[in-house]
Amino acid sequence: MPEGMARDAEAGALAGAVRSTCPYCGVGCGVVAQADGRVVGDTDHPANRGRLCSKGSALAETLKDGERLTRPLIDGRAADWTQALDLVARRFKATIAEHGPDSVAFYVSGQCLTEDYYVANKLMKGFIGSGNIDTNSRLCMASSVAGHNRAFGADVVPGTYEDLELADLVVLVGSNSAWCHPVLHQRLLAARAKRPIRIVAIDPRRTATCEDADLHLAVRPGADVALFNGLLAHLADQDQLDHAWMAAHAEGFEAALSAARQTAGQTAALTGLDPADLVRFYQWFASTPRVVTVYSQGVNQSSVGTDKVNAIINCHLATGRIGKPGCGPFSITGQPNAMGGREVGGLANQLAAHMRFDQPEAIDRVRRFWRAPNLATKPGLKAVEMFDAVLDGRIKALWIIATNPADSLPRADRVREALRACPFVVVSDCWPNDTTALADVVLPAAGWGERDGTVTNSERVISRQRPFRAAPGEARADWRVLAAVGQRMGWKDAFSWTSPAAVFREHAALSGFENAGSRPFDISGLAMLTDGQYDALAPVRWPVRWAGDEGGRLFGQGGFATPNGRGRLVPTPWRPPAGRADDAYPLVLNTGRIRDQWHTMTRTGRVPRLLAHTGEPRAALSPTDAASLGVADGDLVRIESVHAGTVVRATIDAGQRVGELFLPMHWTDEFCSAGPAGRLVNAALDPVSGQPELKLTAVRAAAVPVAWRGLLLHRAAVRPQGVAYWSRMPLNNGHAFELVGSDALPAGPALTRFVEGLLHPPAGAEWLQLTDAGRGLLRVAILVDGRLEACLLLAAGDGAQLPPRDALAALLGDTVTDEARPSLLSGRAPGGLGAAGVKSAGRTVCACFSVGLVTIREAIVANRLTSAEDIGACLKAGTNCGSCIPELKEILRDVHASA
Ligand code: SF4
Numbered sequence: 001m002p003e004g005m006a007r008d009a010e011a012g013a014l015a016g017a018v019r020s021t022c023p024y025c026g027v028g029c030g031v032v033a034q035a036d037g038r039v040v041g042d043t044d045h046p047a048n049r050g051r052l053c054s055k056g057s058a059l060a061e062t063l064k065d066g067e068r069l070t071r072p073l074i075d076g077r078a079a080d081w082t083q084a085l086d087l088v089a090r091r092f093k094a095t096i097a098e099h100g101p102d103s104v105a106f107y108v109s110g111q112c113l114t115e116d117y118y119v120a121n122k123l124m125k126g127f128i129g130s131g132n133i134d135t136n137s138r139l140c141m142a143s144s145v146a147g148h149n150r151a152f153g154a155d156v157v158p159g160t161y162e163d164l165e166l167a168d169l170v171v172l173v174g175s176n177s178a179w180c181h182p183v184l185h186q187r188l189l190a191a192r193a194k195r196p197i198r199i200v201a202i203d204p205r206r207t208a209t210c211e212d213a214d215l216h217l218a219v220r221p222g223a224d225v226a227l228f229n230g231l232l233a234h235l236a237d238q239d240q241l242d243h244a245w246m247a248a249h250a251e252g253f254e255a256a257l258s259a260a261r262q263t264a265g266q267t268a269a270l271t272g273l274d275p276a277d278l279v280r281f282y283q284w285f286a287s288t289p290r291v292v293t294v295y296s297q298g299v300n301q302s303s304v305g306t307d308k309v310n311a312i313i314n315c316h317l318a319t320g321r322i323g324k325p326g327c328g329p330f331s332i333t334g335q336p337n338a339m340g341g342r343e344v345g346g347l348a349n350q351l352a353a354h355m356r357f358d359q360p361e362a363i364d365r366v367r368r369f370w371r372a373p374n375l376a377t378k379p380g381l382k383a384v385e386m387f388d389a390v391l392d393g394r395i396k397a398l399w400i401i402a403t404n405p406a407d408s409l410p411r412a413d414r415v416r417e418a419l420r421a422c423p424f425v426v427v428s429d430c431w432p433n434d435t436t437a438l439a440d441v442v443l444p445a446a447g448w449g450e451r452d453g454t455v456t457n458s459e460r461v462i463s464r465q466r467p468f469r470a471a472p473g474e475a476r477a478d479w480r481v482l483a484a485v486g487q488r489m490g491w492k493d494a495f496s497w498t499s500p501a502a503v504f505r506e507h508a509a510l511s512g513f514e515n516a517g518s519r520p521f522d523i524s525g526l527a528m529l530t531d532g533q534y535d536a537l538a539p540v541r542w543p544v545r546w547a548g549d550e551g552g553r554l555f556g557q558g559g560f561a562t563p564n565g566r567g568r569l570v571p572t573p574w575r576p577p578a579g580r581a582d583d584a585y586p587l588v589l590n591t592g593r594i595r596d597q598w599h600t601m602t603r604t605g606r607v608p609r610l611l612a613h614t615g616e617p618r619a620a621l622s623p624t625d626a627a628s629l630g631v632a633d634g635d636l637v638r639i640e641s642v643h644a645g646t647v648v649r650a651t652i653d654a655g656q657r658v659g660e661l662f663l664p665m666h667w668t669d670e671f672c673s674a675g676p677a678g679r680l681v682n683a684a685l686d687p688v689s690g691q692p693e694l695k696l697t698a699v700r701a702a703a704v705p706v707a708w709r710g711l712l713l714h715r716a717a718v719r720p721q722g723v724a725y726w727s728r729m730p731l732n733n734g735h736a737f738e739l740v741g742s743d744a745l746p747a748g749p750a751l752t753r754f755v756e757g758l759l760h761p762p763a764g765a766e767w768l769q770l771t772d773a774g775r776g777l778l779r780v781a782i783l784v785d786g787r788l789e790a791c792l793l794l795a796a797g798d799g800a801q802l803p804p805r806d807a808l809a810a811l812l813g814d815t816v817t818d819e820a821r822p823s824l825l826s827g828r829a830p831g832g833l834g835a836a837g838v839k840s841a842g843r844t845v846c847a848c849f850s851v852g853l854v855t856i857r858e859a860i861v862a863n864r865l866t867s868a869e870d871i872g873a874c875l876k877a878g879t880n881c882g883s884c885i886p887e888l889k890e891i892l893r894d895v896h897a898s899a
Contacts, residue, residue: 018468021045021455022056023111023448024598026333027161027184028457029056030539033449033468046539047161047457053182053881054596054610054847059448061607063469068430069444070473081474084441085481088399089488091424095397096128101376105132105386105395108346109403110140110335113453113465115503116478117337118344119495120401121352123486124380125345126372127494131357131380132395134348136403137338138383138691143300144331145342145350146689147309150570151317153562154354155342156520158554159292159328160459160541165191166326169198169288171281173224173312174298174695178208179595181296181332182883185209189882198288200281202227203298204590205620205662206655211886215281218657220272221588221696222302222577228311229260229572230267231282235318240286245320249558252569256314259571270574272657285315290326297334297592301695303578306688310570317567323556332458334593339456343521344507348380349690353511354521369513370494382690384410384683391418399426401478402445404600406434407668407676410683410692411643428478431602434668434676445478446471448603453479453500454537460551462523463539479503501534512545520561525549578684579696581659585641587625589697590662591677595883596847597666605671608730612844612852613884616727616738617667617674620653621701622660629703636704636725636740639663641697644679647704647725648672649740661701665694670717672727708776710739710794711802712758713809721757734812736805745778745796755780759790770825781824786815791824806841845891846877846884853891860895868892 016035019042021028029052030045039059043050052059072084095103106124108117112135124133148155161184164170170188177185189212191197201213202224210216219227235241236257246253268275285291293316299308313322313329321327333339345352355362357379367375381389387409389395398419409415419425419438427439430447450471456462471477479500486495497503505527512524525544529537541551560567581588596610604610619637621629631637637650639661648663656662663677682697704724712720715734720726724742728735739758746754751771761767761782768781776796782789788811793802808824816824841852859865859874868888872879878888 018466019464020449020466020468021336021463022052022059023336023465024055025181026335026338026458027181028336028455028461028463029183030463031056031059045463046461047459048183051183051186051881053883055598055604056183057848057880058604058607058610061609062603063449064606065472067432067606068447068472068475069432069436069442070475071444072474073442075440081476084443085484085488088426088441089485092128092397092485093489095424099396101128101130102132102380103395104128104130104397105134105381105390106399106401107383107386107403107405108133108135108341108401110135110137110333110338110341111402112341112346112478113337113451113455113500114340114344114462114507115453115500116401116482117341117346118503118507119479119482119486121345122370122494123482125351125376126366126370127374127486127489127491129374129376131348131376131378132386133346133380134383134386135341135346136383136405136408137333137335137341138347139301139408139694140297140334141300141331141338142347142382142689142691143302143305143686144295144309145347146306146686147313148331149356150306150310150688151313151568152555152560153568154520155350156554156561157331157339157458157460158323159330160553161187163292163326163328163330163553164188164294166290167197167292168290168326169200169284169292171200171202171285171291171293172209172213173202173293173295174300175294175296175332176203176207176209176592177294177296177332178212178883178886180334180593182595182881184332185212186882198284200284204657204660208595208883208886210655211889215277215284217271217273217277217281220270221590221660222304222579223271224299224308225304225311225572226262226267226270226574227273227278228308228315229262229574230264230271230278231285231315232257232260232311232318233262234282235286235315238286241318242320246318249320249555249560250317250567250569251564252571253318255571256318256569259573260311260314262574289321291316291321292326292328292330294330294332296332298695300689300691301693302691303684303686303693303696304575305686305691307572307575311572314569314572317569322567323553325553328553330458336457337455339458339460340454340462343456343511348382348386353507353513354519365514366510369510372494382685384685384692385690387415387418390422393421396422397424398422399428400435400439401428404429404433404435404602404668406438407600408665408678410678410681410694412676412678413644428481430475433600433602434670443481444473444475445481446475450475451477454504456542459541461539461541462537464537466535499531501529501531504534505529518561520554577693577696579682579693579698581698585698585700586659587699587701588660589639589641589680589699590660590695591665591681592662592695594664594666597664599666600668600676601666601671605666606730608732609844609847609850611729612850613847614664615729617648617664617672617677618651619648619701620651620656620662622656622658623652623654624658625656625661625701626650626652629701631703636706636742637701638704639680639699639701641680641682641699643681646674646680648674649725649738661699667727673723673725674727705742706740707744708741708794708796709802710741710792711805712737712739712790712792713805713812714759714790715812716760718760722754723758731809731812734809736809739794745776745794747773751778755792759792762789765789768821768825779825781821783816788812788814788816788824845887846875848880849876851875851877856888856891857895860892861899866892
């Protein structure tokens with residue numbers, strides 16, 4: 001085996017441990033699943049060198065089979081695989097026969113492994129003959145793909161993570177890396193601890209990332225193009241361009257500069273930024289040879305996203321700052337295998353192996369390689385358009401794999417309507433969710449830890465995801481299921497692989513087929529791997545053109561994938577984003593990720609400690625907006641767009657710009673009455689990339705009166721009825737619910753019905769109840785066989801105080817003795833009972849080590865701690881992934897100010 005390609009025969013199995021890759025963000029950290037059940041960071045993986053963030057550190061806690069899908073379901077009833085596969089193949093064939101290939105579609109995911117993606121794409125584009133396969137990566141980084149293709153002639157991230165450590169200036173645009181790509185952010189901070197690196201954060205919100213920045217530019221949402229156009233003009237005016245490099249390797253500068261021309265006053269007005277801050281940033285960029293500009297969803301999720309990407313790339317091409325150590329534009333993907341999906345052609349407008357539909361020779365090449373005379377010859381429908389086509393009946397059979405569009409797509413209610421209207425919906429997933437609930441056929445999928453294949457991270461490193469546990473029940477790998485359907489549809493030979501290694505070899509061979517250096521994505525050096533070499537494959541960066549080859553930085557000396565080999569500066573004239581406030585909807589809503597959750601929480605939402613930091617989807621709004629709405633922290637606020645409305649609790653956040661709200665993207669109907677933020681979101685699309693504008697929706701907001709507040713502890717994940725708001729957090733022994741009502745508590749028999757709607761008491765349960773109308777208190781405990789099943793504490797009034805929940809929560813499921821019963825209704829710690837007298841550590845700040853706010857504040861005072869490092873030494877908080885360090889600093893400031 002070539003050196004550097006595989007570590008050794010033990011690469012995948014270390015004395016009972018198995019190396020794999022984290023299934024969450026695009027950093028693509030290596031993990032080791034140990035024989036004792038722990039999952040730890042892989043010290044040999046080049047992305048993370050052993051570090052994991054809070055989500056990665058909690059991976060072992062997600063490996064519970066309890067709620068998994070374990071059998072195929074047809075119309076909600078258990079079926080066997082033969083029945084399910086026959087039905088899927090038959091319905092797709094019949095639909096195609098009657099309505100043509102464009103009447104069917106696949107909607108797949110950046111969670112899919114490259115092998116799954118490859119088989120799905122080959123089936124749809126190669127043999128069904130339609131371009132109708134798109135991926136939820138469309139919501140994540142389609143604008144980066146489009147920008148790369150326009151500038152480089154191919155979808156290539158030129159640099160590596162090491163460039164962030166080698167740079168002297170790192171510009172983070174629309175990227176809350178401290179929370180969303182924590183391990184990479186910590187690599188940057190670790191490098192800065194050794195030598196000066198300036199960090200500029202460009203983001204409308206003051207995020208945790210901004211706490212680490214030397215300069216935060218709170219740009220007006222959607223105005224990044226104006227900001228970088230201003231930079232290009234500044235670089236030209238200050239004669240800070242690399243004319244020699246451009247003369248040799250680039251084109252289009254004059255047109256790009258002409259489109260970028262605007263006065264300094266215009267730049268300030270469009271961006272909403274202080275002219276002095278703009279000049280400081282421009283001067284730093286101009287005077288720093290080593291600059292990396294990192295961008296992610298804040299850039300991509302916009303109706304002007306592709307222009308934003310090209311406006312950034314223009315500045316790097318104009319200064320020759322690309323493909324060299326410490327230099328370059330750097331798109332960071334949100335998903336673990338967004339890059340792998342791009343490589344196989346998982347986007348509707350790409351063909352395969354980075355070949356495109358606008359290249360007739362590429363269509364012919366793929367057709368010959370696949371021996372697929374029916375190959376699609378034009379792009380298919382992109383995600384939002386695809387679901388529009390489902391709703392209006394153009395698409396009549398849809399297969400959704402590893403994604404939850406009923407929650408995550410813009411106008412989520414319309415997506416649900418489309419799924420209900422679609423004649424045939426197949427969903428492959430690991431867990432039940434709001435999308436599987438609308439499927440005709442549900443196929444149980446093997447999940448992380450069970451799947452076998454590869455993923456590619458944001459720096460082009462291909463890593464293995466290896467299985468280390470059996471899939472529960474009858475769950476199967478997606479590539480196998482897709483191949484089985486392909487065979488049943490009549491294409492036996494084309495879908496006859498017997499292992500993921502065989503799929504990978506074919507994918508690698510296609511990347512090198514008639515390539516001869518014309519396409520940067522070339523991993524043909526991996527096309528001859530034996531099964532054993534594939535099993536042992538060590539992380540490797542593409543291109544890999546021959547056995548033993550390993551890719552490095554690209555384009556430093558030109559060699560772009562354009563017809564003349566030159567990089568293109570693309571004119572990006574200022575164009576306002578589609579979403580903007582007006583008289584009827586005077587605020588703008590931004591959506592995004594929080595620190596410890598992943599997508600629609602199907603996995604992370606099952607881990608109590610990952611909900612301990614942020615347990616509900618609060619809307620962050622500025623103090624000015626809160627005051628004008630009459631909303632205090634924790635109050636209810638109703639948010640409405642033209643598409644939908646929701647009620648959530650408010651957080652007053654001085655880091656929000658006036659006129660803007662932020663809502664986390666993760667919560668669904670399963671976890672909160674507010675449901676998915678996607679319901680509200682604007683479906684305006686970038687005209688080039690088709691990416692929806694998830695970060696800019698015009699909304700209005702109003703305070704919702706609070707009549708009472710409540711705490712419900714329950715063994716079951718019930719859905720409380722009759723309240724203005726509820727949210728659920730899992731506990732190790734049940735669930736904790738926050739409840740808020742806006743109507744007065746009922747009385748008499750209506751009260752009983754109301755309580756039953758909250759508690760869903762099992763038949764035969766024993767009730768303990770205390771009602772104190774004078775004090776506005778209602779307390780109910782439900783016991784089943786003497787064990788505490790549920791406990792409800794309600795208190796009337798806007799400022800109602802509820803007892804801390806930890807002591808009571810510890811008793812869920814425990815036997816309750818006679819003398820302890822009164823304590824259940826008093827809400828006080830029941831001394832002498834089970835886990836009695838549990839002292840609240842407060843809201844969790846450090847999720848890795850479960851360290852709470854109260855503990856931290858007390859430790860600061862008691863031990864006279866003065867730095868985040870002191871807190872780490874004392875409590876371990878902040879010493880693993882480090883993503884709570886900005887909050888630790890804030891707590892320190894607050895405690896010292898109070899003192
Ligand atoms: Fe996983 Fe965290 Fe690494 Fe992302 S940064 S790959 S979520 S461990």
